Amino acid sequence: MRFLALDKLINVQEGYRQRFKIDSLDLVLVREGGEVSAFAALCPHQEQSLEHGQIESGIIYCPRHGFAFSLISGEHLSGQCARLPIYTVHFEGNEVGILLED
Ligand code: FES
Numbered sequence: 001m002r003f004l005a006l007d008k009l010i011n012v013q014e015g016y017r018q019r020f021k022i023d024s025l026d027l028v029l030v031r032e033g034g035e036v037s038a039f040a041a042l043c044p045h046q047e048q049s050l051e052h053g054q055i056e057s058g059i060i061y062c063p064r065h066g067f068a069f070s071l072i073s074g075e076h077l078s079g080q081c082a083r084l085p086i087y088t089v090h091f092e093g094n095e096v097g098i099l100l101e102d
Contacts, residue, residue, distance in 0.1 A: 001102065004099075005097040006097040015032070017029070017030045028041050033055075036089045037089065039071060039084055043064065044085075049063075058070060
């Protein structure tokens with residue numbers, strides 16, 4: 001696994017939300033309810049941006065049709081839609097980022 005640093009830990013305070021486009025990656029890093037999560041920026045339903053989707057109790061709601069996805073598993077809670085890709089958040093030194101397959 002390879003660590004991809006995204007931001008300084010000190011910047012990732014409650015309510016933090018930032019979209020990153022790096023090579024073929026397009027993801028959102030958030031801190032909500034004390035949890036830091038990273039997930040694909042585009043909804044697996046019809047590719048609406050999830051950058052500004054509402055997050056409550058570890059669930060993100062797509063702004064277009066309201067589909068709800070777990071930020072832990074990526075599962076669509078009603079089960080009709082494909083899974084939202086979730087990234088493994090990792091902390092290293094004073095940085096926060098994600099782990100990528102080699
Ligand atoms: S585009 Fe996200 S729920 Fe339809």
